[in-house]
Amino acid sequence: MLKSSNYDKFPVIKAQLNECITGWDTIAQEILAAASTVQGKPVIAIECYPGVNTSEIRNGLLDTIKQAHIIDTATAFKSEEEINKMVYPYVTDDPVFGYITPLALKDFFDAEKVARLISAIESSPNNLVLVIGAGASLIAEQPALLIYADMPRWEIQLRFRKQAVPNLGVSNNSASFSYLYKRAFFVDWRVCDRQKKALKNKIDFWLDTTKADEPKLATAAAINQALASAVQQPFRVVPFFDPGPWGGQWLKEEFDLDRSEKNFAWGFDCVPEENSLLIQFKNDVFELPSINLVFDHPQELLGEKVYRAFGDEFPIRFDFLDTMQGGNLSLQVHPLMEYIREKFGMGYTQDESYYFLEAADDAFVYLGLKENIVPEKMIAGLESAQAGNGPFEAEQYVEKWPIKKHDHILIPAGTVHCSGANSVVLEISATPYIFTFKLWDWGRMGLDGKPRPISIAHGKNVIQWQRTTEWTKENLVNKFEPITEGDGWREERTGLSTTSFIETRRHWFTKTVQHNTHGVVNVLNLIEGREAIVESPLNAFEPFIIHYAETFIVPAAVGAYTITPHGESSGKQCATIKASVRTNNLKNYRIN
Numbered sequence: 001m002l003k004s005s006n007y008d009k010f011p012v013i014k015a016q017l018n019e020c021i022t023g024w025d026t027i028a029q030e031i032l033a034a035a036s037t038v039q040g041k042p043v044i045a046i047e048c049y050p051g052v053n054t055s056e057i058r059n060g061l062l063d064t065i066k067q068a069h070i071i072d073t074a075t076a077f078k079s080e081e082e083i084n085k086m087v088y089p090y091v092t093d094d095p096v097f098g099y100i101t102p103l104a105l106k107d108f109f110d111a112e113k114v115a116r117l118i119s120a121i122e123s124s125p126n127n128l129v130l131v132i133g134a135g136a137s138l139i140a141e142q143p144a145l146l147i148y149a150d151m152p153r154w155e156i157q158l159r160f161r162k163q164a165v166p167n168l169g170v171s172n173n174s175a176s177f178s179y180l181y182k183r184a185f186f187v188d189w190r191v192c193d194r195q196k197k198a199l200k201n202k203i204d205f206w207l208d209t210t211k212a213d214e215p216k217l218a219t220a221a222a223i224n225q226a227l228a229s230a231v232q233q234p235f236r237v238v239p240f241f242d243p244g245p246w247g248g249q250w251l252k253e254e255f256d257l258d259r260s261e262k263n264f265a266w267g268f269d270c271v272p273e274e275n276s277l278l279i280q281f282k283n284d285v286f287e288l289p290s291i292n293l294v295f296d297h298p299q300e301l302l303g304e305k306v307y308r309a310f311g312d313e314f315p316i317r318f319d320f321l322d323t324m325q326g327g328n329l330s331l332q333v334h335p336l337m338e339y340i341r342e343k344f345g346m347g348y349t350q351d352e353s354y355y356f357l358e359a360a361d362d363a364f365v366y367l368g369l370k371e372n373i374v375p376e377k378m379i380a381g382l383e384s385a386q387a388g389n390g391p392f393e394a395e396q397y398v399e400k401w402p403i404k405k406h407d408h409i410l411i412p413a414g415t416v417h418c419s420g421a422n423s424v425v426l427e428i429s430a431t432p433y434i435f436t437f438k439l440w441d442w443g444r445m446g447l448d449g450k451p452r453p454i455s456i457a458h459g460k461n462v463i464q465w466q467r468t469t470e471w472t473k474e475n476l477v478n479k480f481e482p483i484t485e486g487d488g489w490r491e492e493r494t495g496l497s498t499t500s501f502i503e504t505r506r507h508w509f510t511k512t513v514q515h516n517t518h519g520v521v522n523v524l525n526l527i528e529g530r531e532a533i534v535e536s537p538l539n540a541f542e543p544f545i546i547h548y549a550e551t552f553i554v555p556a557a558v559g560a561y562t563i564t565p566h567g568e569s570s571g572k573q574c575a576t577i578k579a580s581v582r583t584n585n586l587k588n589y590r591i592n
């Protein structure tokens with residue numbers, strides 16, 4: 001009998017305060033009621049993250065709040081020409097990479113236009129003023145009510161694909177997805193995250209418009225309470241899945257995804273910058289970006305030492321790469337730390353590892369170079385293939401390793417690599433995720449029918465040519481080391497490489513395993529077994545059930561916890577892989 005999928009695609013965190021309402025009419029009534037308690041002419045600011053459909057908010061509220069004077073913040077932006085010129089150094093002409101901007105939201109506004117709007121608010125004959133859009137909190141600096149309309153990055157990307165939303169301050173909806181994404185990644189999201197953090201203690205309500213025409217309004221008190229309790233218990237972020245040119249069929253079957261998609265390449269199960277959190281109220285579920293939890297509770301979530309190095313960035317990423325009945329990823333390399341800092345303004349680099357959840361008999365990984373290759377010859381071969389002169393002979397230059405289920409391959413930045421067809425990788429990595437220098441894409445097209453951008457010019461600057469067959473075998477392939485064992489369990493170290501700040505431990509167990517965060521965030525995945533239960537020895541949190549291949553986060557503040565096979569896996573062998581941060585050598589990672 002085929003086993004059914006038990007992977008939970010919509011994990012929730014329970015709210016304790018039931019303060020969430022839905023529907024534009026109800027929300028408008030709530031806003032009116034809150035505004036009526038204010039003396040004089042209330043000004044309400046609805047600060048919007050990029051990607052929010054401001055006309056949906058305006059139209060939704062106006063039906064009920066007819067008497068309001070509506071101010072659209074877009075009327076105070078600098079001209080598109082000025083904005084484009086201002087952001088250009090950070091967007092650049094590179095097809096994929098830009099430079100992290102230091103700009104602030106204020107820089108997008110024209111001071112004279114803002115002054116005019118402020119006097120329009122003051123002289124408005126209406127008895128209620130609604131300021132809506134990005135920068136509303138700059139125009140109405142001391143509003144009677146501050147509402148924050150947020151948007152998770154994954155939903156913004158889906159809107160970019162539909163050309164439904166533009167970049168910050170401009171109306172470039174019809175630009176290519178890659179341009180919109182690059183500009184958002186290097187500019188808009190940085191700018192608006194800074195503003196969001198600055199508003200942290202001033203927000204009265206959060207507005208969720210992630211699903212069109214299903215608005216939800218929750219009090220800041222209820223959201224704050226839910227986030228404060230989230231960092232005292234294990235939790236999951238909401239995963240999302242995306243097809244790709246090399247995507248496979250495993251995620252679709254295993255996680256019961258949309259069968260009509262031709263494949264799924266990626267499953268993003270723990271990328272808090274892009275995932276969201278679902279807060280379960282009595283009758284409604286409120287969605288918000290999971291990065292808000294990192295911004296609000298970095299110390300409890302990450303732990304003091306990790307926070308001191310990384311600030312409010314979540315440094316560990318888990319995702320899936322599915323090539324079952326699919327193809328090879330691109331042959332690629334990631335930038336060294338100095339390179340990513342200098343060229344792209346990122347604080348730390350994409351050190352990675354591949355944990356193989358599944359592998360067909362013919363599965364393999366390209367990793368490291370062959371002995372005695374000539375770098376100039378390899379680069380010439382890549383450039384020639386790129387110029388269309390026949391395929392790059394990867395196997396002449398790059399080592400190929402057979403792979404089986406539960407292998408763990410370490411990929412420090414600078415190592416040439418590529419996961420081959422017919423496997424499922426649980427990628428356990430440092431968080432940066434777009435800094436892939438593709439060297440060769442096997443002559444195939446991207447999903448849009450066009451070749452994907454190749455970055456040999458960057459790649460050749462970072463390839464570590466001494467990482468050849470023997471070195472790779474010695475340092476990067478299955479570096480398993482037994483640590484300790486007890487009644488019904490054993491623990492091994494599996495990685496990552498000594499140059500990475502991430503440590504991974506694997507536990508095989510048929511009985512309870514004791515864990516402790518020791519003040520450092522843990523990220524785990526159930527890599528074997530259908531079901532396990534995570535419990536607090538002190539009953540500090542409610543028992544938390546996890547299923548096969550689900551990634552979950554245990555905040556640093558949790559301290560002691562246990563994991564035991566559960567339900568249909570009771571008494572059977574399970575395994576988890578746990579990533580944490582090595583805190584003894586974080587000097588190099590100090591980015592805040």
Ligand SMILES: O=P(O)(O)OC[C@H]1O[C@](O)(CO)[C@@H](O)[C@@H]1O
Pocket residue numbers: 244246328329330331332352427433436438
């Ligand atoms: O360039 P490709 O083939 O899409 O591969 C990109 C993927 O490769 C990785 O760098 C893994 O090596 C992932 O982090 C990334 O999503």
